Amino acid sequence: MNKENLLQYYLNLREPEAYQWNLSPRSLYIEYITRDYFERKFTLFDGIKVCNVGIGVGEWDDYLGYLLHGNGSLTSVDINPDICSIFSYRQKIEGHPNPSQVICENIIETTLEENQFNIVTIIGSTLEESKQYENVLKSCFNLLKDNGYLMVMDFEKNKSFEDFKKVISQSDHLIIDKEAYETYESLSFYICKVRK
Numbered sequence: 001m002n003k004e005n006l007l008q009y010y011l012n013l014r015e016p017e018a019y020q021w022n023l024s025p026r027s028l029y030i031e032y033i034t035r036d037y038f039e040r041k042f043t044l045f046d047g048i049k050v051c052n053v054g055i056g057v058g059e060w061d062d063y064l065g066y067l068l069h070g071n072g073s074l075t076s077v078d079i080n081p082d083i084c085s086i087f088s089y090r091q092k093i094e095g096h097p098n099p100s101q102v103i104c105e106n107i108i109e110t111t112l113e114e115n116q117f118n119i120v121t122i123i124g125s126t127l128e129e130s131k132q133y134e135n136v137l138k139s140c141f142n143l144l145k146d147n148g149y150l151m152v153m154d155f156e157k158n159k160s161f162e163d164f165k166k167v168i169s170q171s172d173h174l175i176i177d178k179e180a181y182e183t184y185e186s187l188s189f190y191i192c193k194v195r196k
Helices: 003-013 016-023 025-041 059-068 081-094 126-130 133-143 161-169
Strands: 048-053 072-078 101-104 117-123 144-155 174-181 189-195
Touching (some): 003 081, 025 059, 059 072, 126 133
Parallel strands (some): 117 144
Antiparallel strands (some): 144 189, 174 189
């Protein structure tokens, strides 16, 4: 990884289609709501350990790292080696005050120890792109400490809340909070807090 790769990453974010989406009210709304939900529904404490599954462009992970600064640590897991190396390098170059520990692997075959995180998050298209919905959720729950929490943000078009609820009802876990957002009909989504 070098500065040329990082420059290309920044330029890709400014490609017409990506940039237009990134600046759109819909994108900003989804980003705002997801961050607001996390801050309202989760209590941070000294030594808290959080894991995010699916880095993408890394903005959610950047946000979590800043939010956890002074309280705890973040581990970020993604299967794509390019995404992982760019994200790690970018956080280093940008001087992120609480950088993520980046793990490049399939969450279903993770080498991370079980029962170590207080919160695991999985947002956006990560579950849909995995093509292994239930297995990914199972792996996320395995990473949680007893009485830890999974936060899932997903689009209705990917997996409806009713389908998600069926999956959770077949496990020992409990949905303790759910909010649905339908401001943009084609981008309806929900966010849930699930206790292990």
